Structures are given as structure tokens and as C-alpha cells.
Amino acid sequence: xxxxKQSPQSLIVQKGGISIINCAYENTAFDYFPWxxxxxxxxxxxxxxxxxxxSEKKEGRFTISFNKSAKQFSLHIMDSQPGDSATYFCAxxxxxxxxxxxxxxGTRLQVTL
Amino acid sequence: NAGVTQTPKFQVLKTGQSMTxxxxxxxxxxxxxxxxxxxxxxxxxxxxxxxxGITDQGEVPNGYNVSRSTTxxxxxxxxxxxxxxxxxxxxxxxxxxQRRSEQFFGPGTRLTVL
Numbered sequence: 001x002x003x004x005k006q007s008p009q010s011l012i013v014q015k016g017g018i019s020i021i022n023c024a025y026e027n028t029a030f031d032y033f034p035w036x037x038x039x040x041x042x043x044x045x046x047x048x049x050x051x052x053x054x055s056e057k058k059e060g061r062f063t064i065s066f067n068k069s070a071k072q073f074s075l076h077i078m079d080s081q082p083g084d085s086a087t088y089f090c091a092x093x094x095x096x097x098x099x100x101x102x103x104x105x106g107t108r109l110q111v112t113l
Numbered sequence: 114n115a116g117v118t119q120t121p122k123f124q125v126l127k128t129g130q131s132m133t134x135x136x137x138x139x140x141x142x143x144x145x146x147x148x149x150x151x152x153x154x155x156x157x158x159x160x161x162x163x164x165x166g167i168t169d170q171g172e173v174p175n176g177y178n179v180s181r182s183t184t185x186x187x188x189x190x191x192x193x194x195x196x197x198x199x200x201x202x203x204x205x206x207x208x209x210x211q212r213r214s215e216q217f218f219g220p221g222t223r224l225t226v227l
Contacts (some may be wrong), residue, residue, distance in 0.1 A: 001172070009153070032214035043117075043203050043218030044156070089155060093213060100146075100171070101213065105155040 002027050002094045006104025013111050019077040021107045023090030031093040035075045038087045080111045115139050119204050119219035126194040126226050134189040134222050136204030144209035145187040149200040162187055194226045
């Protein structure tokens, strides 16, 4: 069973600032590591994912940094906007099971004006 | 494409009642899953299926049953509802394999058990 620790639990950032959310896992995994974004009253949606053989992936204002040896990865939101206010979940693929992900406990991000 | 659909959106049950949460997807995905979301606990896997006729337990399966008679549908049955099952339930589907990180979630069912 994969163990995943996500921090912080909540985060308040001013508009234009950088939001950073961290995720750590226990068991080595070989598939993509994703971050999901969830708005109130909606289901989670895939935001960005990184292959385990690269150290960074950037899509617009969103960047994943991946440290394979430390078994940690983080989400950076540059130039944070009020529209980014949502809950963010990291997820880690379970070894040996083709469809299972273990999710972190979530980070509630609030971007203030 | 409708993607992943769930019904009902809201439901209130009394302790001991049974019900079925419906989930359907039109993307021809082999892999489907049910999660529950509780404050501070993230998304926890209840049951999952790797294809029609094949299901398996996730992290928190007690009190829930599933079946998968078609690729499209994956209903979740609560056998005898308990207040501890008050939660928001999400169904998800994925192509699986190396694409398993891309799960498509439904809009959720908010269940309250009194």
C-alpha cells in the first residue's frame, strides 16, 4: 500500500505570489505522478503530471519539480491568481496495480487580492 | 462526450437503508473506480474494476458492493447505510496502464446518512 504525505493542509497566497505544495511518498513507483485541481462542488480534474525520469515539467504557470531519490515532488504555481483558489491533490501510482492511484490529503489554496 | 456521469447528485438516507449510486462513462475506459472524499482525508479508494466482470477492493471497501456487467457502468451499492458513510462519492475512469495518472472524475454524489 502506497503512503502519501501532502503539505501544507492550507495555504493563503497574495495575487501574483508563488504557491508551493509538497508531496512525499514511500514506495518507488514508475508511472506518471499527477496533480489534480478541485473546485468546490466539482470533481477533481487532472492539472499536470510528470514522468518519473524527468526532474521538472512546466505547463504555463504550473510547474512540477520531482526529486526521485528523495521520493518527493512539488507543485509550483507562479503568478498565482484568484481563479487558482481550489483544493489541490497529489497522487502516486501504486506499484503492481495498473489502475490504482493513492491520493494525498489535499491542500486548500486561497489566493487573495 | 458526456464523460463520467453520476446520479443522484444529492441523497439523504436513514440508518439501515440501502441504495445504489450510479456511474456511467462513454469514453470506453476499461478502468473505473469509486472514491469517497472526507474533510482532511483526501480521496480514498473504495472499489475498482479493471474491466467488465472484474472488480477488486480498495482501501475502504467495508459496507459497499460493486459489480461491472458492462464497460460503461459501475454502480456502487450501500447495503445498510451507516452515519460513517456520510461523504461525497466520486466515480472515476481511466485508460489505465501508463495513462492511469489521468483519471476522469464525475461530478460526485453528496450522501448524508441520518
